[in-house]
Amino acid sequence: MHPDLLSNCVTPIGFIDQTVLSQGITHGSFCDLFAGTTAVGRHFKRSGFQVVSNDLMHYSFVFGKAYLENNAIPQFTNLGLHFSKKASSLFPADTEILEQVLSYLNALPAEQGFVYEHYSDGGSAGRMFFSQANAGKIDAIRTQIQRWREAEKIIESEYYILLAALLEAVPSISNTSGTYAAYLKFWEARSQKPLLLPIPPLLPSSLDHSVYQCDAAKLITELNSDVIYLDPPYNSRQYATNYHILETVARDDKPAIYGKTGLRPYQEEKSDFCNKDKALNALHQIVSQAHCRLFLLSYNSEGIMPHEAICEIIAGYGRLQVKENSYRRYRSDSDHEKRQYKPEKAVVERLYALRMN
Ligand SMILES: C[S@@+](CC[C@H](N)C(=O)[O-])C[C@H]1O[C@@H](n2cnc3c(N)ncnc32)[C@H](O)[C@@H]1O
Numbered sequence: 001m002h003p004d005l006l007s008n009c010v011t012p013i014g015f016i017d018q019t020v021l022s023q024g025i026t027h028g029s030f031c032d033l034f035a036g037t038t039a040v041g042r043h044f045k046r047s048g049f050q051v052v053s054n055d056l057m058h059y060s061f062v063f064g065k066a067y068l069e070n071n072a073i074p075q076f077t078n079l080g081l082h083f084s085k086k087a088s089s090l091f092p093a094d095t096e097i098l099e100q101v102l103s104y105l106n107a108l109p110a111e112q113g114f115v116y117e118h119y120s121d122g123g124s125a126g127r128m129f130f131s132q133a134n135a136g137k138i139d140a141i142r143t144q145i146q147r148w149r150e151a152e153k154i155i156e157s158e159y160y161i162l163l164a165a166l167l168e169a170v171p172s173i174s175n176t177s178g179t180y181a182a183y184l185k186f187w188e189a190r191s192q193k194p195l196l197l198p199i200p201p202l203l204p205s206s207l208d209h210s211v212y213q214c215d216a217a218k219l220i221t222e223l224n225s226d227v228i229y230l231d232p233p234y235n236s237r238q239y240a241t242n243y244h245i246l247e248t249v250a251r252d253d254k255p256a257i258y259g260k261t262g263l264r265p266y267q268e269e270k271s272d273f274c275n276k277d278k279a280l281n282a283l284h285q286i287v288s289q290a291h292c293r294l295f296l297l298s299y300n301s302e303g304i305m306p307h308e309a310i311c312e313i314i315a316g317y318g319r320l321q322v323k324e325n326s327y328r329r330y331r332s333d334s335d336h337e338k339r340q341y342k343p344e345k346a347v348v349e350r351l352y353a354l355r356m357n
Contacts, residue, residue: 013040
């Protein structure tokens, strides 16, 4: 996934890993309630945990299905394409067939579909999120994946793996400075490179992992896990608006969009954690219903929930330790390809570790 998307989403994983190990938890179940890119769940899947992943957004569900729930390298047996097997290929379960399917999709001619019409400058609104060529490629690839699925030429796991590859590719050619809250008013160099589906990072495992797309406050009532991990949004910007185009590509539902940036309507994806009057209540609701040995919360000093109030709420449910990691936040000057990152100010990233009563 493109570094901009990562830097907007991802929490330092080593920090979490050390804390889980320091509590003597080396295996068992790990639930990532606010999964985003699923990077944290992937790490714990790799470490031998059974992972439950959840997020309000469908693009996160797609990543979860492809990287967490799926344990196999896809073979595309029903697809009917003629795959050439390289003589040098020693391992039958390698990604060679997947690579050929991705090459087939990469070579499709562009189509003028929903993304072209609404998010490239070729459409009537003239939005500059994508070059016309790349918007047309996104449309062609998304349509083909859906056609294959509807004709049952690909099975469910193959469908999500191909979608995940497309969702990995889109941020790397987007003409934005990270999120889809706005597009740049000039063409940044990366937006002019052709969209290419990467090989998605598949992870073999012998355990059953599961993925959900719902409000964490609802799912918590059904969970019993060794570790429950929360990485909620920390400011008022909803992920549903920041990543609306990824969501539309994931769902392919051609929504009735509105506004300057072509936002999709969102109600169910609205998070209480982005509302300063609701966030603490939402946290309380989750911790009070958590059944786990270790409850972990990542949050930073710029968040809308004050540190003292968080401690007051969660300390009532177990033995609380707070670890702090200080780092400088960098802001990008996104007016040329070699971005310059300027130090902004120090932010304290906290990990609240609660050993439950
Ligand atoms: C800070 S990001 C998580 C980043 C993630 N740890 C990663 O590595 O990519 C917060 C995520 O919480 C999700 N979210 C917000 N409110 C939620 C809720 N009530 N229930 C489930 N997910 C929610 C957002 O869609 C977003 O993906």
